[in-house]
Amino acid sequence: MTAIEVHDLHKSYRGRVAVDGVGFTAADGSVTGVLGPNGAGKTTTVECIAGLRRPDRGTVRVLGLDPRRDRRALRAVLGVQLQEAALHDMLTVAELVRVHRSMHRDGADPERLIAAVGLEESAGTRFDRLSGGQQQRLSVALALVGAPRVVILDELTTGLDPRSREDVLELVRELAAGGVTVLMVSHRMDEIERLCDRVLLLDDGRLVADANPAGLISAAGLTERVRFRTAGGFDRSALLGLSGVDEVTRVGEEVVVSGAGDLVGVVGTELVRQGVVATGLREQRPTLDDAFLELTGRRLDAGRSSAGRNSAGRNGEVAA
Amino acid sequence: MSTRLPPAGWAALVGAEARMVARDTAGLVVPLGLPLLILVMVGLTTAGVPPEVFGGRTPLEVVGLPLAAAVVVGMVGVVNVPSFLAHYRRAGVLRRLGVTPAGPVPVLVAQGVVGFAQVVAGCLLALLVAMWGFGAGPPSSPGVALGGLLLASAAFFALGGLVAALAPTTNAAIAAGLVLFLGTGAVGGMFGDASALPGPLAEAGRVLPFGATVHVLGAAWRGVPPDLAPVLGPAVTAVVAGLGAARWFRWE
Numbered sequence: 001m002t003a004i005e006v007h008d009l010h011k012s013y014r015g016r017v018a019v020d021g022v023g024f025t026a027a028d029g030s031v032t033g034v035l036g037p038n039g040a041g042k043t044t045t046v047e048c049i050a051g052l053r054r055p056d057r058g059t060v061r062v063l064g065l066d067p068r069r070d071r072r073a074l075r076a077v078l079g080v081q082l083q084e085a086a087l088h089d090m091l092t093v094a095e096l097v098r099v100h101r102s103m104h105r106d107g108a109d110p111e112r113l114i115a116a117v118g119l120e121e122s123a124g125t126r127f128d129r130l131s132g133g134q135q136q137r138l139s140v141a142l143a144l145v146g147a148p149r150v151v152i153l154d155e156l157t158t159g160l161d162p163r164s165r166e167d168v169l170e171l172v173r174e175l176a177a178g179g180v181t182v183l184m185v186s187h188r189m190d191e192i193e194r195l196c197d198r199v200l201l202l203d204d205g206r207l208v209a210d211a212n213p214a215g216l217i218s219a220a221g222l223t224e225r226v227r228f229r230t231a232g233g234f235d236r237s238a239l240l241g242l243s244g245v246d247e248v249t250r251v252g253e254e255v256v257v258s259g260a261g262d263l264v265g266v267v268g269t270e271l272v273r274q275g276v277v278a279t280g281l282r283e284q285r286p287t288l289d290d291a292f293l294e295l296t297g298r299r300l301d302a303g304r305s306s307a308g309r310n311s312a313g314r315n316g317e318v319a320a
Numbered sequence: 321m322s323t324r325l326p327p328a329g330w331a332a333l334v335g336a337e338a339r340m341v342a343r344d345t346a347g348l349v350v351p352l353g354l355p356l357l358i359l360v361m362v363g364l365t366t367a368g369v370p371p372e373v374f375g376g377r378t379p380l381e382v383v384g385l386p387l388a389a390a391v392v393v394g395m396v397g398v399v400n401v402p403s404f405l406a407h408y409r410r411a412g413v414l415r416r417l418g419v420t421p422a423g424p425v426p427v428l429v430a431q432g433v434v435g436f437a438q439v440v441a442g443c444l445l446a447l448l449v450a451m452w453g454f455g456a457g458p459p460s461s462p463g464v465a466l467g468g469l470l471l472a473s474a475a476f477f478a479l480g481g482l483v484a485a486l487a488p489t490t491n492a493a494i495a496a497g498l499v500l501f502l503g504t505g506a507v508g509g510m511f512g513d514a515s516a517l518p519g520p521l522a523e524a525g526r527v528l529p530f531g532a533t534v535h536v537l538g539a540a541w542r543g544v545p546p547d548l549a550p551v552l553g554p555a556v557t558a559v560v561a562g563l564g565a566a567r568w569f570r571w572e
Contacts, residue, residue, distance in 0.1 A: 050419055051419075052415070052418060052419065071423075072324065072421065075419065075420060075421040075423075076421050078419075080419040082412070082415065082416060082419065084412060086411035086412045086413055086416065087413060087416060088336055088340055088408075088413060089411070090339065090340050090343040090344065091336055091339060091340065095336065095339065098332060099332045099333060099335075099336045100420065102326070102328050102329040102331075102332035102333075103325060103326075103329045103332075103333075103420045103421055103422040103426075104420070104421055105326060105421070142416075146420075146421065
């Protein structure tokens with residue numbers, strides 16, 4: 001069954017196009033990631049799905065409900081965690097969870113929910129005295145307080161320290177395991193790769209790719225690489241003859257083998273057979289980062305100070 | 321925008337707003353403290369006024385208590401409540417509530433309920449101090465007094481709604497609210513007998529919510545029927561400002 005259905009969605013703000021013909025479906029119980037650089041239309045898209053914005057054109061259905069027309073019915077089954085949405089700042093964690101719980105007919109047990117997001121020790125702390133990470137975890141808890149069947153999470157791990165991030169991601173995994181449909185917006189490719197069955201790649205208001213993470217990488221025509229260093233020579237044609245190997249190039253002392261399959265195993269065995277002394281043999285898998293660059297010609301985190309894992313180096317290689 | 325909030329939800333929301341108001345201690349000083357100060361000043365400085373001047377009642381009863389009540393209603397209605405609502409919009413609280421089954425409307429209602437509870441508490445406190453400290457008696461026409469208080473609340477809370485609707489920030493809401501409060505207060509007798517003001521100003525002050533509240537409550541204590549203009553003034557204010565607030569209120 002389809003949980004989320006978006007067809008030909010358009011939205012402009014004062015003449016500036018934010019979302020331009022986005023369409024996709026998300027199956028019941030799936031985890032879908034919405035990925036793209038700042039200003040790609042990610043938040044506008046999910047806000048249209050949450051019923052917070054009226055689309056200029058196109059249709060949205062969540063569990064068959066129209067987010068604007070069936071607003072009330074939708075609120076009972078949809079949990080939303082918003083970017084930069086504050087709460088009553090002088091109330092404590094426990095008070096906020098209980099107040100939000102009381103606004104739903106059915107839902108989670110407040111104490112268990114607070115424990116689930118790891119805020120037991122802060123239950124009596126006022127919202128304005130929580131750290132950014134704690135506030136973020138509370139906002140996730142409030143999205144889940146009504147025991148929703150569909151959850152929208154917008155930038156849920158922004159501002160979290162590594163441990164909190166792991167906890168929150170684990171929570172999402174548990175949600176999905178429990179059959180809840182998740183639509184999550186993220187800047188972080190690693191999160192999407194780990195959690196999502198599907199990834200929607202948005203760029204400049206348009207959907208540029210819709211596939212599973214591995215499919216997206218192969219759609220971008222990216223190959224796996226194995227690198228090693230060696231001072232002496234080796235039999236290049238023998239390497240090229242191995243199954244899965246497409247290309248062997250030498251850059252200074254480093255050799256790069258491109259291809260698919262169990263590349264590192266095949267190349268390693270062959271080097272040992274040839275008696276070549278190779279150091280630093282390592283595998284390099286293309287990431288969604290690389291796929292985004294390949295598909296749009298731009299870096300996903302361009303302009304962001306917190307550039308991802310050693311991405312600068314990879315950037316150079318793909319461009320070369 | 322209708323909502324279907326379970327009764328427990330309403331109770332929890334009113335409780336949440338009450339906690340917010342109670343924890344904002346600075347916001348409680350003026351509505352609860354200033355009226356008492358006014359009462360004490362009027363009580364101490366008018367001890368020698370002969371009873372005939374105010375139809376057998378004391379200046380404390382006919383002027384002091386009505387002033388105190390107008391200060392409570394005005395301050396809560398046009399400054400405190402809108403500052404909370406503007407803050408809720410500014411910070412994204414209303415937006416967050418917009419994705420709950422209840423929607424953002426109940427929080428406005430709850431804030432109004434708590435505001436009115438503050439009005440009742442402030443007026444009761446002033447009345448008790450006046451009765452125990454200065455020997456004041458109850459109004460000669462309790463019905464008129466109650467009606468006057470409800471009318472004053474309707475007018476000031478509607479004005480407060482308009483302030484919340486139009487003010488872009490919390491500070492703008494407080495500033496606009498204070499200007500409205502002090503302005504209507506000044507021409508309504510908060511800083512001394514308004515009948516000494518130039519004619520048109522005194523006339524305006526008498527029908528604007530503050531002066532009108534003082535007049536209607538003063539009449540209730542004396543046991544005479546209030547004039548029509550000070551009753552119509554707040555009623556028209558309530559309707560016009562209420563419609564304006566509903567028309568222009570923004571949720572984010």
